Amino acid sequence: MFQSAGIVARFDKKESLKLAKELVDHLYKKGVEVFVEETLPSELHKHAKAIPLNQMKTDFVITIGGDGTILRTCLALPKPEPPILAINMSVRGFLTEAEPKQALEAVEKCLQGKYIIEKCMKLSAATKETKFPDALNEVVTIAEEPTKLLYMRIMKDKEHIVNCQADGLMVSTQTGSTGYSLSAGGPVLDPQVNSFVLTPLCPLTPFHPIVFPAKTKLTIEIEKPKRILVIIDGHYRQLVSSEPLEITVTKSRNATSFIRMQENFYHRLRSRLLFKGNG
Amino acid sequence: MFQSAGIVARFDKKESLKLAKELVDHLYKKGVEVFVEETLPSELHKHAKAIPLNQMKTDFVITIGGDGTILRTCLALPKPEPPILAINMSVRGFLTEAEPKQALEAVEKCLQGKYIIEKCMKLSAATKETKFPDALNEVVTIAEEPTKLLYMRIMKDKEHIVNCQADGLMVSTQTGSTGYSLSAGGPVLDPQVNSFVLTPLCPLTPFHPIVFPAKTKLTIEIEKPKRILVIIDGHYRQLVSSEPLEITVTKSRNATSFIRMQENFYHRLRSRLLFKGNG
Amino acid sequence: MFQSAGIVARFDKKESLKLAKELVDHLYKKGVEVFVEETLPSELHKHAKAIPLNQMKTDFVITIGGDGTILRTCLALPKPEPPILAINMSVRGFLTEAEPKQALEAVEKCLQGKYIIEKCMKLSAATKETKFPDALNEVVTIAEEPTKLLYMRIMKDKEHIVNCQADGLMVSTQTGSTGYSLSAGGPVLDPQVNSFVLTPLCPLTPFHPIVFPAKTKLTIEIEKPKRILVIIDGHYRQLVSSEPLEITVTKSRNATSFIRMQENFYHRLRSRLLFKGNG
């Protein structure tokens, strides 16, 4: 039974803050201890404690926003991550579970235990010196200056498998396979496939996405340039210039758990494939 | 220890028949019982018995040809299939192990037990009434008349996952992922990924390759037209008009075993990616 | 001023025949001489003469159906082709101008001269011996047996430009560039681009769509197999086994003219890109 809840919300949208307040009040009435991200405005603090995301060790977390809000929440939450109920308040909400008008009902179901958990693999990326935060969607290795070519050697465990000249390389989870990786020409990975996929960005040399078993230790050795950018889930960005310049990617021991009313990966995939944006 | 060998060879190439004869003689001298495919010319029958492919229950089988020769051999061999040592006598020999001049040495290593076995998953395709031969590379569902659109519904186990209008759909193994599926825009599957991939042929509606766990029972329901063609590994072709018109694809209990001197999937992949054909 | 009209309609749909009848009656009342395709049922013959498509030398032609109806009409109409007003009675009506409920209004505008003509380039394909009907969308060269590889040499005018191993090759007009060619990975050609595009079908060797100037004489020499299928606009299908086996494609002297209320190529493109089919 959930006895504490964390609330994260976009603060650039009125409706988002309004819904956050409603949920705080509702949970408070139900006797649930509520925490809100400290950056949220003070009118939300009446029935909730304000804490930073990385201290939100609650029984579950509600995100109000789109995929961006979910991704930055996962990056920051303490490990193991509390499960996430994602309310959609965005144009791009492929990972979200419920629309705003269904929010109260979904929260109610959470409190009643009427839900399932979708556990999503994460990726762990590191250099010899630095470990990056785990990725729910993807790890991108790219030049600091957009469109500059990277010269790379790719190793699977200890085996050199292929070289690649491209704008960048992306390693994507099953969850991420319907996101940026799809835009770059990668395949969809069914959530039950125990794999991740390596997708190139604008390869100069013929190169195709490669699907690896999740147990693989993938190493990307960058021969040129001397400094590159690692981007995790589109939010965490880190310049890297270690020597030798190489990034390893493995399956993380951590996972992200989504609260779902039912399995709906393919429902979400269909909406992604037919996504019109504001077009 | 290999005490019997089967030999399959392209019979449209002199060099192929010459090499077949050399290998028959060599194996015979070594005391190995040799069988040759009955369609091979009679000068090969001196030290070998001629039998049809589907009775070749030998300790191992040597194919002399290219990928086409391997695929038709796998389709016909009795199950469980004897392991295959594939000698390349073709422009397209991505699956082969040794070049003709290395053939004797490779056979010698086989007899000495100095080899490893690469076990390759196969796919089992069927209608309600008919089971097709297992596929080493891929199962293609396509219109009988080239370029006619198929209207399809795709089911994962019992779940309807997506509809698709396309020239056809291909389900490909890891082995097949570097073959026809790659030409159609599919990803490469590492041999250790326990998966298969669904790749569309010229989809009218936005559709991306999807990678499924090997345990999936994939069902392709064809709404239109009333009759379609199922093609296994490019060689076995069967018109299907059952009602309802649906094809199921699952992982087969059978596998194909290749005799390799060392693991070389990525070596073969690189030669595929840079393949120039006769261009 | 339009004094005669031809009517072509899908005869597998009641609504289509009903609308055809309405239009016949309307045009008859307005004093326009009406002709209907002879395959249409006799209740349409009261105020109209039944003639075969290839004799329909009327001032304009109304098609009631989808892209398929338009394509088969263009293939058969006498040259130079009368302009076409295309009413959409199909799921796929990317080339059509008006929805059924707008049909009477559109016809009225035609009679009042309130329209523009969109002139669409056609392609002329031929072997040394045979000239095929002109293509509004595309000329496809493909194996008779689906998925069999073609070995081809491509010549631009007299210059050998590149070899290609693929399931087939398509040469597509600007109009066709949003159709089958798009499904095969080809680019969109703006209607004002004086060009056509060569798009491969599942190329084994690395090969990209190539855009040629409209004045190009493109020759596809097929080295293997000995017999291939030429498909024009998805409707006309002809087996070819001339020796040498080669297909030339040039811009045709004929064109297809569509009656439009306004320029709307990009409107139609957007609906094509976001097309959901029955998915």
Add this chain to the structure above:
Amino acid sequence: MFQSAGIVARFDKKESLKLAKELVDHLYKKGVEVFVEETLPSELHKHAKAIPLNQMKTDFVITIGGDGTILRTCLALPKPEPPILAINMSVRGFLTEAEPKQALEAVEKCLQGKYIIEKCMKLSAATKETKFPDALNEVVTIAEEPTKLLYMRIMKDKEHIVNCQADGLMVSTQTGSTGYSLSAGGPVLDPQVNSFVLTPLCPLTPFHPIVFPAKTKLTIEIEKPKRILVIIDGHYRQLVSSEPLEITVTKSRNATSFIRMQENFYHRLRSRLLFKGNG
């Protein structure tokens, strides 16, 4: 007759400087007035005047390097640009004419007038306030922070044609169509096609390359973010934050002229398609 020559060379490669010196000496002996880029070392100044690239108004210019050297030379040369003889001293020399060992012979042919001129269209990009240098290959509009999504509206002349959400958009010439645009999934444009092509970078929404007539005024309106990066030919990079934020691209009045011994576009294309890099 060429009476003056400019020489541009990679200065990070000994062979390049050695060849530059040989050519200076050779041209000097032949009575040709020689100019070298001022950044080249002083041992080259004995028989040549050192001047900046943007003052190199010579009868022709010799570049010693790869495509990068050519592109930065074209960006800087005074207009109209002197014709370029490009000697390859790089892994990527798709645009070059001669290998180092053919350099003297090629220069000799230039002096004898035994050559043809390949005239290549350039693109002119601008905001309301700023005109960028002309592009020989492509104009890229992209976010300053790699992988950040751009929200764009695309106008053809005055007509809104389509919206696009992508990492970026590229407008490429025929020359550029075999370069970065190809890596991003664009088609090849024959040099005689009077067109340019719009190719998206990792589009989130379904979007295909579009080929426009060269006379088009293409406008890219960026709705988000407020500041973007314009990159010309991979070398010129300019942050733009005008309001409204829009980039127009048209055919330039300037062109780049290459000195060729014969027409060889498709020869160069084949080497591009089969390019192995250092893989």
